[in-house]
Amino acid sequence: MGLSKALVLAAAVGCAADEVPPSTAADSATNAPDVAGTITGANVVTIRARDFAFEGPTEIPAGLTTFRLANAGPDIHHAQIIKLDEGKTGADFAAAIKAGGPPPSWARVAGGPNVPLPGHESNATSVLAPGNYALVCFVDTPDKVPHLFKGMVHNFRVVPASTPVAPDPTPTTTIDMKDFAFDLPITLAAGAHTFRVVNSGAQPHEVQLFKMMPGKTMRDLQAWAHSLAGPPPAAPIGGVVALPPTGHAFFTASLEAGDYVLFCFFPDPATKKLHFDLGMMKTVKVS
Ligand SMILES: [Cu+2]
Incomplete structure (x- = not known):
């Protein structure tokens, strides 16, 4: 992942927070339901995000884990889980990203809750293996400086657990992420959903x-993501931050009737284009 991802992600979701005062954001967030449900057997870890820090535990038992991201704002944030080789820290990762060049070989993306509106929550659930991790935020509003350079780095260690790993939940919907498309039904029923996201x-x-x-x-959102002209045409309501190939995770959301759009902001190394411009965007109608 590179800064271009951070810049465009922030561009696409950041100005929502930038241009909408918190009270208005909260009002419009009848559009943006909070966590809809819990995953049976998952250990729940609450991460609090604010400008510009994460608060959360530094030691987490291995196994099926739900990260709940509570955004205290006022800016928008996500929580990208990074698996680090032993001896590396989130600060090392931030320094490597800041230096540019290819992503460091000692760090791998591992999902995490994507962007909710300020004052709201998002969630993501996956199996954590023991090891060395950090949470980082690539969002770079309001001044184009990614939040991981301002302190939004949180190191944690996953320690072996004595209990067996809980089974994956049964999803209501699967989102299959391909190079470069989202495969899922184009209509969904309103209400609570458990999405399985697979790369x-x-x-x-x-x-x-x-x-x-x-x-x-969707085309308005695509155009806006490039131009940043005027108010954003959509409200962010969570999802899963970058997963590695073959990776999978879950997120829950309560959907009201209306049009929803899925976007992938990850950059393609060959073309330098962002995945949504290569086809990774999709409209889903909820009724
Ligand atoms: Cu993608």
């Missing part, structure tokens, strides 16, 4: 779910 591509992919403002379309 069957060769590159890392993420899913950021948006609820479109009335009358706005």
Whole structure:
């Protein structure tokens, strides 16, 4: 992952927080339901994000784990899980990203909750193996400086657990991420959903779910992501940050009737384009 991802992700989801005062954001967030449900057997870890820090545990038992991201704002944030080789820290990762060049070989993306509106929550659930990790935030509003350079780095260690790993939940819907498309039904029923997100591509992919403002379309969001002109046509309501190839995770959301759009902001190394411009965006109608 590179800064271009951070810049565009922030561009696409950041100005929502930038341009909408918190009270208005909270009001419009009847569009943006919070965590809909819990995953049976998962250890729940609450991460609090604010400008510009994460608060959360530094030691987590291995196994099926739900990260709940509570964004205290006022800016927007996500929580990308990074698996680090022993001896490396989140600060090392931030320094490597800041230095540019290819992603360091000692760090691998591992999902995590994607962007909710300020004052709201998102969640992501996956199996954590023992080892050395960090949470980072690539969002770079309001000044184009990614939040991981401002302190949004949180180191944690996953320690072996004595209990068996809980089974994966049964999803209501599967989102298959490919190079470069989202494969899922184009219509969904309103209500609580447990999404299974699987990366069957060769590159890392993420899913950021948006609820479109009335009358706005996926093309409006795509155009806005490039131009940043005017108010954002959609509200971010969570998803899963970058997963590695073959990786999978779950997130829950309560969907109201309306049009939703899925975006992947990850950059393609060959073309330098962002995955949504290569086809990783999709409209889903909820009724
Ligand atoms: Cu992608």
